[in-house]
Amino acid sequence: MDAGPTTPPRRRDAAATRAALLNAARTLMSQRGVEGTSTRDVAAEAGVNQALVYRYFGSKEKLFAEAAATGADSPDDLITNTPLADLPRVLLDRILLAAEAAEAAELSTLVTATNDEHVRAIMRERIETAFSTLLAARLDGPDAELRAELVGAILVGIGFLRHKIGTRAMSTADRETLGVYVDRMVAPLLG
Amino acid sequence: MDAGPTTPPRRRDAAATRAALLNAARTLMSQRGVEGTSTRDVAAEAGVNQALVYRYFGSKEKLFAEAAATGADSPDDLITNTPLADLPRVLLDRILLAAEAAEAAELSTLVTATNDEHVRAIMRERIETAFSTLLAARLDGPDAELRAELVGAILVGIGFLRHKIGTRAMSTADRETLGVYVDRMVAPLLG
DNA sequence: CGGTAAAGTCATCATTTGACTACTTCTTTA
DNA sequence: TAAAGAAGTAGTCAAATGATGACTTTACCG
Numbered sequence: 257m258d259a260g261p262t263t264p265p266r267r268r269d270a271a272a273t274r275a276a277l278l279n280a281a282r283t284l285m286s287q288r289g290v291e292g293t294s295t296r297d298v299a300a301e302a303g304v305n306q307a308l309v310y311r312y313f314g315s316k317e318k319l320f321a322e323a324a325a326t327g328a329d330s331p332d333d334l335i336t337n338t339p340l341a342d343l344p345r346v347l348l349d350r351i352l353l354a355a356e357a358a359e360a361a362e363l364s365t366l367v368t369a370t371n372d373e374h375v376r377a378i379m380r381e382r383i384e385t386a387f388s389t390l391l392a393a394r395l396d397g398p399d400a401e402l403r404a405e406l407v408g409a410i411l412v413g414i415g416f417l418r419h420k421i422g423t424r425a426m427s428t429a430d431r432e433t434l435g436v437y438v439d440r441m442v443a444p445l446l447g
Numbered sequence: 448m449d450a451g452p453t454t455p456p457r458r459r460d461a462a463a464t465r466a467a468l469l470n471a472a473r474t475l476m477s478q479r480g481v482e483g484t485s486t487r488d489v490a491a492e493a494g495v496n497q498a499l500v501y502r503y504f505g506s507k508e509k510l511f512a513e514a515a516a517t518g519a520d521s522p523d524d525l526i527t528n529t530p531l532a533d534l535p536r537v538l539l540d541r542i543l544l545a546a547e548a549a550e551a552a553e554l555s556t557l558v559t560a561t562n563d564e565h566v567r568a569i570m571r572e573r574i575e576t577a578f579s580t581l582l583a584a585r586l587d588g589p590d591a592e593l594r595a596e597l598v599g600a601i602l603v604g605i606g607f608l609r610h611k612i613g614t615r616a617m618s619t620a621d622r623e624t625l626g627v628y629v630d631r632m633v634a635p636l637l638g
Numbered sequence: 639c640g641g642t643a644a645a646g647t648c649a650t651c652a653t654t655t656g657a658c659t660a661c662t663t664c665t666t667t668a
Numbered sequence: 669t670a671a672a673g674a675a676g677t678a679g680t681c682a683a684a685t686g687a688t689g690a691c692t693t694t695a696c697c698g
Contacts, residue, residue, distance in 0.1 A: 268675045289562035292482035305677055371480035380612045388615050401616040406628055413604030421571045424579050425592040437597055440635035459645045496647055
């Protein structure tokens, strides 16, 4: 467990504290929303003093903005590089795994906590980059941008029903079955 | 303007006040979420004294629960009676009109304000009734329930991107164009 | 009328919350 | 090892919020 010269074993670690706050913010924000989460909640979840939110982020809003902006690694690479035919499954897998992953910072989850103007703007930008821009660029034919956003809409809707609302069939469906139907729905858009 | 015997022209009207509070609650809740809306906000929007929230509903939570439960007229009739082939368009129209309608109590809008456990449960029940039960009953073949919920997922996703996030193409797309693609996506599920 | 109950108002309480500051403790380094 | 600065703590303030109860106004009925 030698930390090496680049990572001295500090008991007080600003970077680690910052990261803990960001993780806690993402977790709670995706569960309860921005307004429903206090800085004290976040600090408690991170196991850290509440005042440190202000030391490291300046304000609650900036904390949540950074949490939203740096959450999941963006799907941009996937969308750019995955063969179109495989894309529905690959993106679906991301959505399905989002909840199981402790971070819970996936678009589909985070997006549901978005009653805050600033967080909403960040989400819009991420979605537009991934779908309206990158995916649309790979589509031929008319209405490429709209068709790309419809692919996003399906994924958001599935994530929403499965992780947030928890409807019967959607919550229990396995990856394979869901994949078959998502393929069929998305195919006419990519075609 | 004779109010008649059944509707005495009272300057003080409990029923009207109650209704005004419910409407205001729906409007603000769908915009800012439950936690982001105070009882004072609701009372002000309704043009009514804040204490009346407690006279008529007992608590903020009960006000929002009733607002969520009694909001939009449910799409159950549409889902039961519309020819399957027309259903995508008909449901899409409901989603598109939701934002323009002042009430803004449509599932697609309300659903996005749902970080409250109770409201979420109500939403789940409404969605399951409409899709997992009523629509599923009209579908042949395997996975009827899941396929029905996928129809719901598309609509929720579209409503979300259009009304809440406001992505470029989705916000500006006209009913006709959108209808074409929604038809193509939903067809494999209904078939 | 005049009394009564419903409808509505007002002031206020106890908490919570975002934010800030003064202070203590640890870690590094000269 | 001692100085200095970074990391962390504790306490507190002002505003906002859910909730309540005492009070006033209005409408109706005998």
